[in-house]
Amino acid sequence: MAASFASRCSRVGRSLFSGLSNSHLGSHEMTHSNYFSQQQRTFIQMRTVLKVVDNSGAKKVMCIQALKGKKGARLGDTIVASVKEAHPNGKVKKGKVVYGVVVRAAMQKGRCDGGEVRFDDNAVVLVDKQGQPIGTRVFGPVPHELRRKKHVKILTLAGHIA
Numbered sequence: 443m444a445a446s447f448a449s450r451c452s453r454v455g456r457s458l459f460s461g462l463s464n465s466h467l468g469s470h471e472m473t474h475s476n477y478f479s480q481q482q483r484t485f486i487q488m489r490t491v492l493k494v495v496d497n498s499g500a501k502k503v504m505c506i507q508a509l510k511g512k513k514g515a516r517l518g519d520t521i522v523a524s525v526k527e528a529h530p531n532g533k534v535k536k537g538k539v540v541y542g543v544v545v546r547a548a549m550q551k552g553r554c555d556g557g558e559v560r561f562d563d564n565a566v567v568l569v570d571k572q573g574q575p576i577g578t579r580v581f582g583p584v585p586h587e588l589r590r591k592k593h594v595k596i597l598t599l600a601g602h603i604a
Contacts, residue, residue: 483549485514486521486564495545495565496577496599499532500525503542503566517547517559518591520573523566533576534568540576542566543593545584545600559585559604567596575599 486492486505494500503523508515515521521542528536546565550558561583568576575596584600597603 483560485511485516485549486519486544486547487514490514490564491526492523492542492544492564492566494542494568495581496567496575497532497579497581498568498575498577499529499534500540500568501527501529503540503568506539515544515547516549517544517551517585518588518593519544520569521566540568541571542568543573543588543591543596545580545588545596546582551585551587553587559587569596 486508488505488507490505492503492505494503502525504526505515505521505523507522509520509522511519521544523540523542525534525536525538525540528534534540543566544564545567546561546563548561548564550560552558565582567580570576573593573595578599580596580600582600583602583604584597585604586597588594588597
C-alpha cells in the first residue's frame with residue numbers, strides 16, 4: 443500500500459516538473475532528475491543540524507561528534523550535540539551539550555528482509571549519559587531497528603513504530 447502510494451507520488455512529481463520547458467527556466471536549467479541526483483543523503487556528521495522529536499524543550503541541535511564509527515552516525519547511533527534552538531520553559535536550554543539517539547535519518551538503512559528504511563529528515567531524541575530519555579514523549583514514527591541497539595525505552599515512548 444505504502445509502496446504504491448510512493449510510486450504514485452513520484453509519478454505526480456515527475457509530471458509536474460515535466461511541464462516546465464527550457465524557455466521557462468532560462469539560464470538556470472535544472473531538471474527534476476538533476477535536482478534529486480545532486481541531493482545526497484549522507485551520514486550524520488559534525489555540524490549536521492537535527493530536529494528534536496521529544497518534549498525535552500529543545501527544538502534543534504547541531505551534532506558535535508558521533509560516538510561510533512569514523513564516517514558518522516546512522517539510525518540508532520548515539521551522538522553528542524549542542525542545543526541551537528529551545529523552548530523558553532523546557533528542561534534543556536540553548537547552548538547545553540547533550541547526548542542524543544538518532545531515530546530518523548535521511549540516509550537509507552537496509553533491513554533483513556531486503557527492504558530499506560529512509561526518512562525525509564534527520565531527527566534525534568535527547569538522552570542522558572546512561573541512555574535514558576530526557577523527555578516523556580516521542581513524536582512521529584520511530585523505526586524498530588532501535589530495539590537491536592538497546593533503546594527499548596524510546597520505543598515504548600513512541601506513538602508510531604515504523
